[in-house]
Amino acid sequence: MRDALFMGRMTASATHELQNILATIRESSGLMEDLLAMSSEGFAHAERFKKGLTVLAEQVERGMILTEQLNYCAHAPEGCSAGADVNESVRALVGLWRRNAARRKTTLVLAPGRTGLRTGLRAVEVMDAVAAALEAAIETLPMGTQLMVSVEEQGGLGVVRLDSPGYEALRCAPAWAELAALAKTLGIGLSGGPGGQGVVLALPKPVA
Amino acid sequence: MNAKDWKILLVDDEREFITTLAERLDLRGIPSRVAFDGESALEAIAAEEPYVVVLDVLMPGIKGLEVLERVKRTNPLVQVLLLTGHGSTRDGIEGMRLGAYDYMMKPLNIDTLIEKMESATDYAMKAAAQSGKNEGQ
Amino acid sequence: MMKLTEIIKKPFRGLQSDVDEAESPVRYTVLRRKIFALMAAATLIPLLAMAVLNYYEHMTTMSREIQNPLRVLVNKTKNSFELFLTERSSTVSLIASAYTYPELADENKLSRIFSVMKKEFKGFVDLGLIDEHGTQVNYVGPYALKGKNYAEQRWFQEVRIKGKYVSDVFMGFRKFPHVIVAVQHMTEDGRTWILRATLDTHQFERIIASMSLEPDADAFLVNTQGIMQTSSNNYGKVLEKLSFALPPQTYEPAVLSMVDPLGRDVYLSYAYFPEADFVLMAVKPRGSLLKSWYTVRGDLLFIFALGVVAVFVAAYRVTDVLIGRMKESEERREMALRQVEHSQKLSSIGRLAAGVAHEINNPLAIINEKAGLMKDIMVRGGEFTAKAKLDVQVESILRAVERCRGITHRMLGFARRMDVSIEDLDVGEIIKETAGFLSNEAMHRKVDVRLEIDPDLPRINSDRSQLQQVFLNLFNNALAAVADGGRIVAMAREVGDNVDITVRDNGCGMSDETLKHIFEPFFTTKKGKGTGLGLSITYGIIKRLGGDIAVESEQGVGTTLTITLPKGQREAMA
Numbered sequence: 001m002r003d004a005l006f007m008g009r010m011t012a013s014a015t016h017e018l019q020n021i022l023a024t025i026r027e028s029s030g031l032m033e034d035l036l037a038m039s040s041e042g043f044a045h046a047e048r049f050k051k052g053l054t055v056l057a058e059q060v061e062r063g064m065i066l067t068e069q070l071n072y073c074a075h076a077p078e079g080c081s082a083g084a085d086v087n088e089s090v091r092a093l094v095g096l097w098r099r100n101a102a103r104r105k106t107t108l109v110l111a112p113g114r115t116g117l118r119t120g121l122r123a124v125e126v127m128d129a130v131a132a133a134l135e136a137a138i139e140t141l142p143m144g145t146q147l148m149v150s151v152e153e154q155g156g157l158g159v160v161r162l163d164s165p166g167y168e169a170l171r172c173a174p175a176w177a178e179l180a181a182l183a184k185t186l187g188i189g190l191s192g193g194p195g196g197q198g199v200v201l202a203l204p205k206p207v208a
Numbered sequence: 209m210n211a212k213d214w215k216i217l218l219v220d221d222e223r224e225f226i227t228t229l230a231e232r233l234d235l236r237g238i239p240s241r242v243a244f245d246g247e248s249a250l251e252a253i254a255a256e257e258p259y260v261v262v263l264d265v266l267m268p269g270i271k272g273l274e275v276l277e278r279v280k281r282t283n284p285l286v287q288v289l290l291l292t293g294h295g296s297t298r299d300g301i302e303g304m305r306l307g308a309y310d311y312m313m314k315p316l317n318i319d320t321l322i323e324k325m326e327s328a329t330d331y332a333m334k335a336a337a338q339s340g341k342n343e344g345q
Numbered sequence: 346m347m348k349l350t351e352i353i354k355k356p357f358r359g360l361q362s363d364v365d366e367a368e369s370p371v372r373y374t375v376l377r378r379k380i381f382a383l384m385a386a387a388t389l390i391p392l393l394a395m396a397v398l399n400y401y402e403h404m405t406t407m408s409r410e411i412q413n414p415l416r417v418l419v420n421k422t423k424n425s426f427e428l429f430l431t432e433r434s435s436t437v438s439l440i441a442s443a444y445t446y447p448e449l450a451d452e453n454k455l456s457r458i459f460s461v462m463k464k465e466f467k468g469f470v471d472l473g474l475i476d477e478h479g480t481q482v483n484y485v486g487p488y489a490l491k492g493k494n495y496a497e498q499r500w501f502q503e504v505r506i507k508g509k510y511v512s513d514v515f516m517g518f519r520k521f522p523h524v525i526v527a528v529q530h531m532t533e534d535g536r537t538w539i540l541r542a543t544l545d546t547h548q549f550e551r552i553i554a555s556m557s558l559e560p561d562a563d564a565f566l567v568n569t570q571g572i573m574q575t576s577s578n579n580y581g582k583v584l585e586k587l588s589f590a591l592p593p594q595t596y597e598p599a600v601l602s603m604v605d606p607l608g609r610d611v612y613l614s615y616a617y618f619p620e621a622d623f624v625l626m627a628v629k630p631r632g633s634l635l636k637s638w639y640t641v642r643g644d645l646l647f648i649f650a651l652g653v654v655a656v657f658v659a660a661y662r663v664t665d666v667l668i669g670r671m672k673e674s675e676e677r678r679e680m681a682l683r684q685v686e687h688s689q690k691l692s693s694i695g696r697l698a699a700g701v702a703h704e705i706n707n708p709l710a711i712i713n714e715k716a717g718l719m720k721d722i723m724v725r726g727g728e729f730t731a732k733a734k735l736d737v738q739v740e741s742i743l744r745a746v747e748r749c750r751g752i753t754h755r756m757l758g759f760a761r762r763m764d765v766s767i768e769d770l771d772v773g774e775i776i777k778e779t780a781g782f783l784s785n786e787a788m789h790r791k792v793d794v795r796l797e798i799d800p801d802l803p804r805i806n807s808d809r810s811q812l813q814q815v816f817l818n819l820f821n822n823a824l825a826a827v828a829d830g831g832r833i834v835a836m837a838r839e840v841g842d843n844v845d846i847t848v849r850d851n852g853c854g855m856s857d858e859t860l861k862h863i864f865e866p867f868f869t870t871k872k873g874k875g876t877g878l879g880l881s882i883t884y885g886i887i888k889r890l891g892g893d894i895a896v897e898s899e900q901g902v903g904t905t906l907t908i909t910l911p912k913g914q915r916e917a918m919a
Contacts, residue, residue: 014756042729059708073698228714293703304782315713
């Protein structure tokens, strides 16, 4: 755990630095756009440049998002007395997981819930559990489908729900064992979704 | 050795990256083809027999290392330069074990890339000539 | 002794081994049974012992309590009898000595004396004077017994010898039970006479009645021949034979517990008279006496039963709580274990984070290419107004990407620190394989790569992929340093407890200034070139694996890098 926290701190400082640098790139490309707009006479490739700058801006954004996610991960092992924000944790995880899902040509859709919904778990624990559930779901779902992850509130508990595949099929997935073990350790309730579709993870309430 | 004859195939799912790279190579007089995933890369290799394939390790679908393995089985003369994320030495080493010519980390230095391409093309051409001779005998 | 300790130890040993092994539900039932039995036994055995002791103690106390009053009563009554008899015989004795023979022989006088006697002492029936020949010379009483001769009777003989006589109860001429008290008097001139009084045994009945016994109890006098002297309720009428054997003789009152001829359990309290031929007996059935004991015994049993029930309930509850706690603590321990395992694995999130760190390279690579392309275009395109300014920005972007590359590099460095996996390795084989990766380039550039590996090189414990990375770095650096046609020599040999690996090239070498900084992070002489990680990373890895790295270099002559690795894995620096 100390290692994770240490690594988190190092990573956090690194991502912070990355964000600064990406910001300077954004500034540079913005400035270049301005320069092209003002005085591109005599420059044959102005259009090509402009297109390039758009790509630059896009990629800076992409880098920003990734560093943010990484930054979230870096802080995820830290405990917080008020508990972790369920939406933020799940959003971060889904963001991280998109690439994994893309390998199986599965699209992840996130339906966030009420803002400020919290759990007693640490962010990294929420992410771990949802990751295990996603793993099981991805193993079970056919290639090229869509998987919806929603955050909801049920009886005051923060709940994360995957809408597919069938609960019984999920329970047969090899990754289910890990999810079940995690759930037991973390005190997460596992049950089938409405109509036996998907799985519902009921996260424990914040202590306070 | 004329760079026009290098016969390069660039493979990466990051379209923006690979097309820009192709454009830059083109500016330097190095023609190249691009493929955006493992499947079409394998098709292109089978169809055109390039000397050198620049191959990204991380791709959806057929992964870079798998493409490498298959290429080495079907077209052993094709030399593969692997692209890995920076710091992913493990993938690089694994690639070397599977018979990659060399590996490079992203982001690339284009001059280093061209050096390696040249070296790999040279190697591939010689190997082709050698095997042609052997076949001829 | 051994056996006892074993027995005591055994259940506990059983408990312990059960806690350590076996799987849960069955184990807990067995454990529960054992703890329950142990606790019940530990409480019930002393309780039972106490109850038994208590029972007997109580019983003896109770019977003593019952017997004592009986003994006292018999003693008192015996004393009453004795007093009665002594008084009567003393009276007769007094009269015998207070009056002269002629006075007693005087019919009127004797009659007067007798009337006084009867007035003072109840029970006298008659009074007679008998001369030394046994003839009754004078008589006062309801019967006409004057002149009757007693010389042949036993009591007469006895009184002549003993001087005093108290008879058993007998019917005699009078046809009702009576006792004779006779006293012989001797004058100075040697004449003797006997004064004889008859006592009505009705007085005996009265004394016995004064004992005020319960209806089912019995008290009576019996003589030493077992002839009833007073009537008994259950054991015979007066002068009949006592229906059971006489108890052993004792003048002190004693209590016996026996079964009487009626088949009842009774206490027999009795005492022999020292002066007379009587035994006083009081019989009380035990049933009535022990009634209070039975209630006490019932109470005792009830309390004992209550205690047993309480013990069982308590043992059950305590066992329940104990097992519950045990289960709970075990679950908690298991949970903690799993949590440790979980945090050690650093979970999928760690892996995902590493994936993201890698993925950051993608936008960076695109930015790099786009900026590079812009630069290319500008280099190849003509002059235009904003060219210089754009140039500055493009350069700035390219520098920024270079910095990012350094950061991701560093970041993945931390991640790598987390997963060192030690195994038993053949260093020589790793060197050969790694050198093989570079054979293409070496061949192409006609670089002579020579491996001199000691065939007896011992195997070491280290991390394979980390070592491979180190060797790859060293070879790459050497390749970069040598000119085409140059030479690289790699040697591996055992030195003491270590394995030394040396990579020597005949390349350009390094300046002293460069040597000073060579292990600093991000220091490189070939900006952006090569695939190898910097020597600082190599240094870090080697230190982590518990080894050391040294460098010698001379400009224009070449560089020698020596890595020292311990044969066994030492605890690496963090």
